[in-house]
Amino acid sequence: MNDYGIKVSGENNNANEQEFEELILSSKYPTLKVAVDEERSKFGTGQAVIPNTGTYEVLRIPHGYDYTPASLTLVNKGGDAWYIAPTIWFFGEGAINAYCDEDDYVIDVRDIGSSVQGKTLKYRYYIFDRNGT
Amino acid sequence: MADWGIKLSQPGEDATGADARLVFSSSWKLLNIVHEESFSGLADNTTIYEHGYDYVPLFLPYTNQKFTGVAEAGVASFNHAFGSGRIFCDENRIFTDGSSTTGRVMVTPINLLEDYQAPSVNLDNISKNGRIDHDWGIKVALEGKDIHSTDTRDFAIHSGTRSPMVHMVKYAETTAGYKTYTYEHNLGYPPMFMVYLNIDGTPGWQVIGSAGDTAVVCTDTEIRVSHGYLGEMSVVVLKDPLELE
Numbered sequence: 440m441n442d443y444g445i446k447v448s449g450e451n452n453n454a455n456e457q458e459f460e461e462l463i464l465s466s467k468y469p470t471l472k473v474a475v476d477e478e479r480s481k482f483g484t485g486q487a488v489i490p491n492t493g494t495y496e497v498l499r500i501p502h503g504y505d506y507t508p509a510s511l512t513l514v515n516k517g518g519d520a521w522y523i524a525p526t527i528w529f530f531g532e533g534a535i536n537a538y539c540d541e542d543d544y545v546i547d548v549r550d551i552g553s554s555v556q557g558k559t560l561k562y563r564y565y566i567f568d569r570n571g572t
Numbered sequence: 573m574a575d576w577g578i579k580l581s582q583p584g585e586d587a588t589g590a591d592a593r594l595v596f597s598s599s600w601k602l603l604n605i606v607h608e609e610s611f612s613g614l615a616d617n618t619t620i621y622e623h624g625y626d627y628v629p630l631f632l633p634y635t636n637q638k639f640t641g642v643a644e645a646g647v648a649s650f651n652h653a654f655g656s657g658r659i660f661c662d663e664n665r666i667f668t669d670g671s672s673t674t675g676r677v678m679v680t681p682i683n684l685l686e687d688y689q690a691p692s693v694n695l696d697n698i699s700k701n702g703r704i705d706h707d708w709g710i711k712v713a714l715e716g717k718d719i720h721s722t723d724t725r726d727f728a729i730h731s732g733t734r735s736p737m738v739h740m741v742k743y744a745e746t747t748a749g750y751k752t753y754t755y756e757h758n759l760g761y762p763p764m765f766m767v768y769l770n771i772d773g774t775p776g777w778q779v780i781g782s783a784g785d786t787a788v789v790c791t792d793t794e795i796r797v798s799h800g801y802l803g804e805m806s807v808v809v810l811k812d813p814l815e816l817e
Contacts, residue, residue, distance in 0.1 A: 460681035
């Protein structure tokens with residue numbers, strides 16, 4: 440590393456004696472981040488009623504990056520339990536996934552069956568400022 | 573927090589105020605990304621990255637699988653749990669299990685085998701979209717990057733972003749026979765979380781989700797993991813620095 444930059448250690452640790460990996464923060468490594476700028480916000484919540492059979496695209500929004508970012512999504516299929524996507528709705532019916540492609544952030548449900556139709560899917564998503572591909 | 577350290581407030585906020593108004597505090601443990609590696613079309617049991625730690629680090633795997641058997645170039649899907657092409661990790665390396673695996677992995681220096689509990693940080697009522705005052709703030713550029721860059725990837729921290737913090741890491745040995753393991757987080761909202769499992773007889777640690785014979789859920793107060801595997805498990809919960817309405 441150059442002889443300039445920033446090193447922040449945790450409590451009771453000497454920043455000059457710790458490895459970079461042990462520091463809370465340094466200018467050597469990026470942290471996982473989510474933009475909160477109004478023009479670039481990369482997080483949100485919502486819900487959708489699953490209407491039909493086959494595949495239903497719950498959400499598709501431009502992520503605005505010139506690369507394919509990594510993301511993380513929680514989904515709720517009813518009750519108080521939230522699942523990390525990808526997950527399934529019921530065994531054999533309704534595979535839920537969330538991902539980014541080159542242009543968009545996408546949540547969709549595939550293999551929709553009768554026990555999934557009419558159900559409400561809630562979601563919480565975070566698009567990170569790191570490459571996912 | 574101790575009476576020393578560093579605090580960076582959000583734009584327009586007082587750094588001596590509530591933690592919820594900060595961009596950064598040295599009391600917080602962040603996810604430092606110490607390595608990122610893309611890979612394409614790798615065969616089974618191919619090393620993606622030798623991390624060099626003597627522990628199993630927290631890793632975030634992404635693949636190009638949209639659904640079972642549906643891979644698509646340019647797609648980044650977190651730990652696709654359906655089908656082959658999973659990413660494993662042990663004390664030495666990150667590697668593939670399954671053929672023709674394409675994706676990317678991020679590595680952090682968080683030890684999955686060591687319990688951690690963050691100090692209390694009140695994060696209620698925090699960052700909303702559009703609260704950024706562009707006239708001021710703080711940016712810490714990475715080595716070799718331009719402080720004037722408009723790409724937030726070029727910064728360790730940036731006041732136009734929020735960084736998830738590690739709330740807890742819980743390691744446990746698991747026994748054979750289907751059961752539910754419960755871990756309280758008491759954050760008051762469903763947080764970002766990951767569950768890693770090292771099943772006896774499998775190549776190493778993998779992220780698991782809710783599919784097949786495993787179930788992984790969170791609520792406002794706890795994480796519940798159900799499976800019947802003998803082995804080891806690590807549950808990681810991240811504090812959410814963002815207000816989601």
